[in-house]
Amino acid sequence: MTETPIGLRPKPRAAIERMAPYHPPTSGRVGAMRLDFNENTVGCSPKALERLKQALTGELLATYPEYEAVREKAAAFFGVGADQMTFCDGTDEGIHILIQTYVEAGDEVVMTWPAYPMLRFYAQVAGAEPVLVPYCEPDLAFPLDELLAAIGPKTRAVLVANPNNPTGGAIGLADIERILEKAAGAAVLIDEAYFEFYGVTALDLLPRYPNLFVSRTFSKTYGLAGLRVGCLFSQAENMALVRKGQSPYSVNVLAAACVTAAIEDQEYVRGYVREVLEAREELLAALRRLDIPYWPTEANFVLVHLGDKASRVVEGLAARGIRVRDRGKERVGAVRFTVGTREQTAQLIAAVEELL
Numbered sequence: 351m352t353e354t355p356i357g358l359r360p361k362p363r364a365a366i367e368r369m370a371p372y373h374p375p376t377s378g379r380v381g382a383m384r385l386d387f388n389e390n391t392v393g394c395s396p397k398a399l400e401r402l403k404q405a406l407t408g409e410l411l412a413t414y415p416e417y418e419a420v421r422e423k424a425a426a427f428f429g430v431g432a433d434q435m436t437f438c439d440g441t442d443e444g445i446h447i448l449i450q451t452y453v454e455a456g457d458e459v460v461m462t463w464p465a466y467p468m469l470r471f472y473a474q475v476a477g478a479e480p481v482l483v484p485y486c487e488p489d490l491a492f493p494l495d496e497l498l499a500a501i502g503p504k505t506r507a508v509l510v511a512n513p514n515n516p517t518g519g520a521i522g523l524a525d526i527e528r529i530l531e532k533a534a535g536a537a538v539l540i541d542e543a544y545f546e547f548y549g550v551t552a553l554d555l556l557p558r559y560p561n562l563f564v565s566r567t568f569s570k571t572y573g574l575a576g577l578r579v580g581c582l583f584s585q586a587e588n589m590a591l592v593r594k595g596q597s598p599y600s601v602n603v604l605a606a607a608c609v610t611a612a613i614e615d616q617e618y619v620r621g622y623v624r625e626v627l628e629a630r631e632e633l634l635a636a637l638r639r640l641d642i643p644y645w646p647t648e649a650n651f652v653l654v655h656l657g658d659k660a661s662r663v664v665e666g667l668a669a670r671g672i673r674v675r676d677r678g679k680e681r682v683g684a685v686r687f688t689v690g691t692r693e694q695t696a697q698l699i700a701a702v703e704e705l706l
């Protein structure tokens with residue numbers, strides 16, 4: 351029996367109608383070798399996990415999260431005031447609340463391309479006009495002059511991941527300052543999701559530039575992607591505005607309970623970064639030996655050019671339980687390998703060699 355519909359279906363905003371849905375290929379990844387999302391490949395600090403287990407009680411789950419003490423500790427670690435940051439539900443929420451604070455429908459949001467897809471995604475959700483500035487060919491160098499030229503009177507935000515995903519390259523503070531100066535009056539986000547592998551941060555520029563925003567995440571090096579927690583930083587006046595439009599409870603109680611333990615265990619972070627950087631050297635040496643072109647990287651992943659062998663390698667690796675990410679949509683024949691431990695990297699290299 352078919353029901354007769356009553357009334358009318360609501361009409362979505364034009365911006366949502368216009369957008370293509372974004373479906374990252376996330377299923378069946380637990381248990382596989384996850385070299386496809388640039389996560390930590392071995393798991394978070396055991397101390398953070400211990401704190402989480404201790405905190406996990408029925409009472410805690412029944413309680414709305416409290417952030418004040420946690421924010422004080424995190425702010426001290428990052429070297430900012432507690433009023434210069436907010437925790438967010440991953441960097442993704444940081445991007446979202448920044449855009450909703452500063453960008454009206456029809457405004458321009460400038461970003462380099464290819465980039466982390468959620469940068470464009472939230473610009474589109476806002477009904478803004480994403481202005482995509484392509485990386486330079488053929489070396490995928492940062493298109494600084496082109497980006498500066500794209501910043502105009504309608505630009506309300508400039509979004510730059512540093513290092514960038516999926517290209518892997520990064521820029522220095524002098525270039526960031528040129529962007530901040532050209533984009534005076536627009537919100538400039540420097541997304542430092544891979545900071546720990548690169549070591550250069552724009553956080554030190556915060557007192558000088560009232561249009562600077564910086565984001566960090568606990569999803570990558572810290573191994574807490576599943577908890578969804580990150581930080582957004584800017585001058586206190588900006589953060590007060592950004593927080594006006596943010597849910598008071600967007601970061602869940604478990605993330606709030608263990609994030610300081612994760613921050614405190616810098617020995618774990620240093621150890622993981624050291625392991626990944628060594629593994630990255632070994633991977634790059636193997637790529638040179640196998641004659642596989644790759645682009646320079648400052649992060650825990652490498653974009654390689656496999657040309658017409660790309661799908662065969664991606665599928666062959668998947669059949670061996672190794673997930674890597676086909677980036678052919680952004681660049682024909684390109685595949686991104688996340689760098690994990692040296693042992694995982696050795697398995698990846700052996701499998702690639704076999705498949706070629």
Ligand SMILES: Cc1ncc(COP(=O)(O)O)c(C=O)c1O
Nearest residue numbers: 440441442466511515543567569
């Ligand atoms: C540049 C960049 N920013 C942010 C993220 C996601 O961060 P989060 O998990 O904190 O939302 C990613 C994940 O791939 C990324 O590549």
